[in-house]
Amino acid sequence: MEIRYCERCEKIFGEGKDCPVCFQSLVIKDHSFLIGKELGKYKIENFIGEGGMGAVFGGVHSTLKKPVAIKILIPSKVEESFIKRFKKEAEIMALLKHPNIVEIYDYDISSFGFPYIVMEYLEGLSLRTEILKYKKGLPLDLFKIYIKQIVSGLSFAHKKGVVHRDLKPENIFISNIGGEKIIKILDFGIAKVLFSSDESRITKTDVIIGTLQYLSPEQIMGKEITPKADQYSLALIAFEMLTGKPVREGKTFGEIVSSISTKDVELDKLEFKEIKIEIFEALKRATNKNPENRFDNLEEFEKNLIPQLDEIEEKPTTAISFKKTKRKNFKYYYLFLTILLFLFLPFFYYIYTRINFNKNEEKFSLVEKYQANVELGSYLTSNESFIIFNNLNNLYILKDGFKKEPIKISLKDGEKILCGTDNGKILILKNGKLYLKEYLFSDKIEEKEVLIVDNFIEMERFSFSKDLVHLAGLKDDCLKLYEIKDKNLKEVYSIDLKNNVLKSFMLGNNYLSYIVNNILIIYDFKNKREILNTEIDVSNFYSMDFFEEANYFAIGGWFDNVYVFDLINTQRKYTLKLPGITNSIKFIKDYPSLLISKGDKVLLWRFEEDTLLKYSEEGLNFLSSFLTPFGIISIEKRESKIYLFSYKDFSFYKKYSPSKVEIWGMDYSKKFNLLFAGSSSGFLYSIDLKK
Structure with a gap:
């Protein structure tokens, strides 16, 4: 856990180099800095663990000496909505006084500036850890003890008008109290209060909230959430407890989303040991894609589950038996x-x-493997000569085809990296001014920077046009478009987003496309007019691309079709009916065509000829594709392989296995004629496509 501490203000922040209050440099600390510190009536004694938004510490009440757990949130690491949700978690848990729900004692804002929740201190292990102890499923006696208590706690919450919405084995704790195993349900941080009027202001509709592996279809699709969503999640957990195998194990994000709303969970495809068919049917009903077809409540679900388990303990049986030999x-x-x-x-x-x-x-015969002696962090930009990575306040430049260690360049005080450009340059914010910086290599490294904007306006999300003439971003609940002219930002277009959901936006050199609720709008800022306003399929994810030279725009997403719009005649010109989720789309401009990565398929549509070429293989998941001089390259996530296809007829040519773990990005160097790939293991690979 990394925090930033201002020694003058004595405040803690999650990010930044300077204190936003007094502008003094922040000092980086780890979790040990908080050990021994007092938060109101409570003293922190030890570190328990951390998550994406904060951490949990063990502590004690300073007067009563009662052990407690203290959950803290570092505000600048998360959006304002998460801070509101954190407070909401405390309010919800304060309402839920039940033996199987973790008890909350206090909520406050510390003198360091961060909010915290004080809860009962639990000793034991998570349900996830318990499941991992039994490879073929929990013993039935343990399963019954746990499931009854989980149902009891959740049913109580439901009767109080609270739906958990993020039920998973990690959020169910098995505590040891007086020698008994007692279930405690944790983390009501994203729970929905059914009778609250403030819900929409904290968790906007059409935003997926929860852990995908255990989400119900209605949560994925952004529909109304009821207690039956928790029933669905609990049934998936129950199946995992009985078999030791997660229902959605090994399935990718796209595969889950594409199937979850169209068919029921395929429980019958998994090994189900000696379990009666009635139990199987109870779990099937609880995981029906239609909430109306599930049990009316959790008590009814338990009544259809537990008695069948009692019979198994008395006389083991199976749904189909072949033990008789007559x-x-x-x-x-x-x-x-x-x-x-x-x-x-x-x-x-x-x-x-x-x-x-x-x-x-090809397995490694054409691959050079490389690992730097430093943490490179994230890919930023590249050109024909080098690749630049960004990690905290440092840049790392790899040049000469991985032959040398990366060159480290530390950012100067006050500098902040915004993004990289397509040609190896970097946009840097410094003292409120925006600069375009590039690095030149001869006998020594030279920095060259050009002032782009004299008085830059910081935004929540932003995007530059490739020609760096326009900038779009979110500012004060508005999507704004600026023209960069004479080193100033001139506002040329704005749309008020209050009470609306901005799902996505993309900026080209001539057009701004954005989706508000389910409406696709394209604004032509060269001619200062809105040229398209049309309803689009309901989705939480969209992939878009412009082909401005031909005045085309394409869009796909979490829906079957891919649409291509004619920006001159301002109409939908083509509809490609292709089942499944579109992971990415990209126009190939030198050879007018559209490259589509769609689940287990990669497609090349030559729109001038109106021909569609396709490669598909069941079980794969192609994430993205692009064109090289040697053919079309595609990243496949399931098997972590790189596929090469012929552009001429889209026939499969070769595949490469540089890594056993997920390939997270690729880039092609024309200078070295090499394909560079990075994996989640921290290694980089160079692949010679000529061989």
């Missing part, structure tokens, strides 16, 4: 073997084709 049952035995044979024929064929397919796979 002659009269042989016909069923032979029938079963015949069915198995037909079922496995496609599998054997699949294995055969995979063996032949993998002959075209």
Whole structure:
């Protein structure tokens, strides 16, 4: 856990180099800085753990000496909405006095400036840890003890008008109290109060909230949330407790989203040990994609589950049994073997084709592996000569094809990196001014910077046009478009977003596209007019691209179709009916076509010829694609491979396996004729596509 401390103001912040109050330099501290400090009536004694927004410490009441858990939130690490949600968590938990819900004692703002919640101190382990102890599922006696208590705590919350919305094994704690295993439900931070009028101001509609692996379809689709959403999540957890196997194990983000609203959970495809068919049906009903078809409440779900488990303990059975060996049952035995044979024929064929397919796979023979001795952080930009990474207050430049250690360049006081450009340059904010900086290499490194904006306006989200003539961003609940002229920002367009949801926006050199609620709007800022205002499919994610030379705009997302708009005639020109989620779309401008990465498919649509070329392989998930002089390259997430296709006929040519873990990004160097790939392991790879 990293925090920033101002020694003059004695305040703590989550980010930044200087104190926003007194402008003195902040000192970086870790969690140990807070050990021994007092927060009101409570003294921090030890560090328990951290998450994305803050951390949990062990503490004690200074007077009563009662052990407590203290959950803190570092404000500048999160949006204002999360701070409101943190306070809301305290208010909700204060209402829920129940033996199976963690108890809250206090909420306050510390003298350091961050909010904190004081809760009962628990000793034990999470349900996740308990499940991992039993590879084939929990013993039935333990399962019954846990599920009854979870249902009891959740049912109480539901009767109080509270839906948890983020139920998962990590949020269910098994405490040891007086020698008994007592369930405690944690983290009501994103819970929905059914009778609250403030909900929309804290968790806006169409924003997915919760952990995807356990979310219900209505949460994914942004529909009305009821207690039946918790029922769905609990049924997935119950199945995992019984089998030791998560229902959505190994499934990607796109695969879950694309199937969750169209079909029920495929429980029958997983190994289900010796469980009665009635239990299986109870879990199937609780995970029905339509909330109306689930149980009326959790008590009814428990009544259909627990009695069946009681019978299993008395007399083990299965949904289908072949234990009898009398002659009269042989016909069923032979029938079963015949069915198995037909079922496995496609599998054997699949294995055969995979063996032949993998002959075209290159494993490291063309790959150079590289790991720097420093943490490079995140990719920023590149050109034909070098790649630049950004980590905290340092830049790391890799040049000469990985032959040397990265060159470290520390940012100067007051400098803040905004983004990289397409040609290896960097936009830097310094003392309220915006500069374009580039690095030149000869005998020594030279910095060259040009002042772009004399008085820059900071925004929540922003995007520059590629020609650096326009800037779009969020400011004061408005989407604003600025022209960069004579080193000043001139506002040329603005739309008020109050009571609306801005889902996405993209800035080209001539057009601004944005989606408000479910309306796609395109503004032509060269001619100062709105040229498109049309309803688009409901989604929480969109992929967009401009082909401004041909005046085309394409959009896809969490829906089946891909749409292409003619920006001259201001109309939808093409609709590509392609099932599944669109991960990315990209125009290939030198060869007028559209490259689409859509789940298990990569497609190339040549719109001038109106021909659609496709490569698909079941079970894969292509994230993004781009064109190189040697063909089309695609990143595949499931198997962490890089695919190369012929541009001419889109036939599969070769695939590369540089890493066993996820490939997170690629770039192609024309100078070195190498493909550079980075993986989540921290390694970088160079691949020679010519060989």
